[in-house]
Amino acid sequence: MSASRVWDVLAAAQASYLSEVSPHYDEVFWEVAGRVEAEGCLGKADIGALVVWKRLSARTPWASKLMSWPDTDVRTVTTRAVQAVRDMDVSRAEAARAGRGVIGELPGFRAGDALASAVLAAAAPLRMAVYDRRVQQALDSLDLALTPAPGRYGRYMDLLDRPLSQGGERAAEWTARDLDTAL
Numbered sequence: 001m002s003a004s005r006v007w008d009v010l011a012a013a014q015a016s017y018l019s020e021v022s023p024h025y026d027e028v029f030w031e032v033a034g035r036v037e038a039e040g041c042l043g044k045a046d047i048g049a050l051v052v053w054k055r056l057s058a059r060t061p062w063a064s065k066l067m068s069w070p071d072t073d074v075r076t077v078t079t080r081a082v083q084a085v086r087d088m089d090v091s092r093a094e095a096a097r098a099g100r101g102v103i104g105e106l107p108g109f110r111a112g113d114a115l116a117s118a119v120l121a122a123a124a125p126l127r128m129a130v131y132d133r134r135v136q137q138a139l140d141s142l143d144l145a146l147t148p149a150p151g152r153y154g155r156y157m158d159l160l161d162r163p164l165s166q167g168g169e170r171a172a173e174w175t176a177r178d179l180d181t182a183l
Contacts, residue, residue, distance in 0.1 A: 021068070022067065066106060074106065077106055095128075100154065113153045114130075129157070130180045160179045
């Protein structure tokens, strides 16, 4: 194939790609690239962002939808979720419910609590906890009922509040995150 033909194929492929994806799809890549340019290195968070960016298929419906959102819109939603879980004027469970409700506006966060809880716990690591299947298994083994009904993350925080508030000296230095890692 001639060089001219190669470029014709490449140009057509690029045009096809650009017509099928959101102009916001590569924002993660360029954000990391900008930090690398400025700092001369990558951190674990940068590597993690690139792994997700590279490894998730654009055909995965929620990932494709999320990557199609402008980053400014994602940050607007996550800012509100962060504020919700950090609101010390409400109980941990109420904050969790509010944060979970907000983060549910994003594609990929509407169902299931594992990913949403990781984001919310990262936003308020001393107050929130991560929920996943291992936590559920541990709760079941402790005969602590936590059903998959809507509002599970708030109920999970209610469950964790009991040992944290009633544990006396034993709980004095524990956080909700400490409990979830123990579970």
